[in-house]
Amino acid sequence: MGDHVAVFSFGNVEMPNKKDETSPSKPPKTKVGDIIDERYKVTEILGQGGFATIFGAIRLEDGLEVVVKALHNLAVKNDSVAMERFKREARIAVSLDHPNIVHTLGFGRMEGDQLYLAMERLRGPSLEDILNRGPMDPAEVGRLLSQLLKALAAAHREGIIHRDLKPTNILYIEEALQPTLKVIDFGLAKVIEGTDPALLQTLTATGTIVGTPGYLAPEVLHGSEVTTQADIYAAGIIGHELCLGEIAYKGGALERVHAQAKRNPTPPSSERVRNHPVYKIIERLMAREPERRYKDATVAAMELDRVGDVRLKARKPWWRVWS
Incomplete structure (x- = not known):
C-alpha cells in the first residue's frame, strides 16, 4: 500500500x-x-x-x-x-x-x-488505494462519508470551495477505533465571495473549467459558477465509488463524462446497495440538479450519522445473541 x-x-x-x-x-x-x-x-x-x-x-x-x-x-x-x-x-x-x-x-x-x-506529516494510503481493495459495505461508507462532509462543511464555513475533490486527494489514516479521513490539496480552492478580504483572490482564469472530469458537477461542466454544491456533488460521487467499487461516470475527457451523465442521470448500482439508507443519501448528494442536493454539507453529515445510529441501535446486544 x-x-x-x-x-x-x-x-x-x-x-x-x-x-x-x-x-x-x-x-x-x-x-x-x-x-x-x-x-x-x-x-x-x-x-x-x-x-x-x-x-x-x-x-x-x-x-x-x-x-x-x-x-x-x-x-x-x-x-x-x-x-x-x-x-x-x-x-x-x-x-x-x-x-x-x-x-x-x-x-x-x-x-x-x-x-x-x-x-x-501524514503516513497512510489514499482513498484511491483503498478502492483497489474492492467495494465497501455501505454502512462503513456512511461513516467515512460523514467525515468527508464535515471537513467540507468546515471549509465552506471559512468561505472555501475545494473544487477538485477526488479519492487521491483524501488520505485514509487507519487508527485503533475507526479510520480517519484527511482531505488534502486545496490547490484549486476557490474563495467564496463575501468572506475574509485577505482570502478574496480567485486567480484561476475566468471561464476555465478546473477539476477532474469524473467528479465535476454537471453545472460546472455547463460552465456555471462554481459553488459549494460542486463539492457536495463530488462527495456523492466518491460515496458511490466506495459502495460500488467504480466511478459513476467514466471516460476521462470532459465531453465523454458529460454525455454519460446526461444519458444516465442515475448511475447503475446493485439492488442491495441501492436499497441501503446510506446510498439513498448518496443519491441525493450526487443529484444532477443542484437544487435536489443537500443545501449544506453539515445536514448531509447529520443524516448519515442518524442513519448509522439507528442501524446500530437496531442490532441485538451481544448477550441476546448468545441467549
Missing part, C-alpha cells in the same frame, strides 16, 4: 518551460541536516519537481514530523501570479482547522528567499 504525504498544489500553476537562467526549474540548495527558517530540520527530500521541492523535516521546538514544501526561488521571482497564488493558498491552508483536514502549521521564507509551507 502506498505511503502518501499530504501536500498542497498551490494552484497547480504551470510555469514556463525555458532553458535559460530565468527557468523555475532550479531547486533550493537546502540539503538533509539544514535548518529552515530556524524552525525545521530537514531529514529527507521527499520529492522534487519543476515548481517546488518537498522536504521531510522535524519541528525543532517539539520534534514533530512535518512536511515542508518549498517553491523554487525563480518560480515566483519572475512570476507575480505564482507569488499571489502561493500567498493565497498558504492563507487558505492555515485558515482550515478541522480533524478531517490536513493541519497546516504556517508559511514563511527560507534562506535564499524561497517561500515555503509547513504542514503535519
Whole structure:
C-alpha cells in the first residue's frame, strides 16, 4: 500500500518551460541536516519537481514530523501570479482547522528567499488505494462519508470551495477505533465571495473549467459558477465509488463524462446497495440538479450519522445473541 504525504498544489500553476537562467526549474540548495527558517530540520527530500521541492523535516521546538514544501526561488521571482497564488493558498491552508483536514502549521521564507509551507506529516494510503481493495459495505461508507462532509462543511464555513475533490486527494489514516479521513490539496480552492478580504483572490482564469472530469458537477461542466454544491456533488460521487467499487461516470475527457451523465442521470448500482439508507443519501448528494442536493454539507453529515445510529441501535446486544 502506498505511503502518501499530504501536500498542497498551490494552484497547480504551470510555469514556463525555458532553458535559460530565468527557468523555475532550479531547486533550493537546502540539503538533509539544514535548518529552515530556524524552525525545521530537514531529514529527507521527499520529492522534487519543476515548481517546488518537498522536504521531510522535524519541528525543532517539539520534534514533530512535518512536511515542508518549498517553491523554487525563480518560480515566483519572475512570476507575480505564482507569488499571489502561493500567498493565497498558504492563507487558505492555515485558515482550515478541522480533524478531517490536513493541519497546516504556517508559511514563511527560507534562506535564499524561497517561500515555503509547513504542514503535519501524514503516513497512510489514499482513498484511491483503498478502492483497489474492492467495494465497501455501505454502512462503513456512511461513516467515512460523514467525515468527508464535515471537513467540507468546515471549509465552506471559512468561505472555501475545494473544487477538485477526488479519492487521491483524501488520505485514509487507519487508527485503533475507526479510520480517519484527511482531505488534502486545496490547490484549486476557490474563495467564496463575501468572506475574509485577505482570502478574496480567485486567480484561476475566468471561464476555465478546473477539476477532474469524473467528479465535476454537471453545472460546472455547463460552465456555471462554481459553488459549494460542486463539492457536495463530488462527495456523492466518491460515496458511490466506495459502495460500488467504480466511478459513476467514466471516460476521462470532459465531453465523454458529460454525455454519460446526461444519458444516465442515475448511475447503475446493485439492488442491495441501492436499497441501503446510506446510498439513498448518496443519491441525493450526487443529484444532477443542484437544487435536489443537500443545501449544506453539515445536514448531509447529520443524516448519515442518524442513519448509522439507528442501524446500530437496531442490532441485538451481544448477550441476546448468545441467549
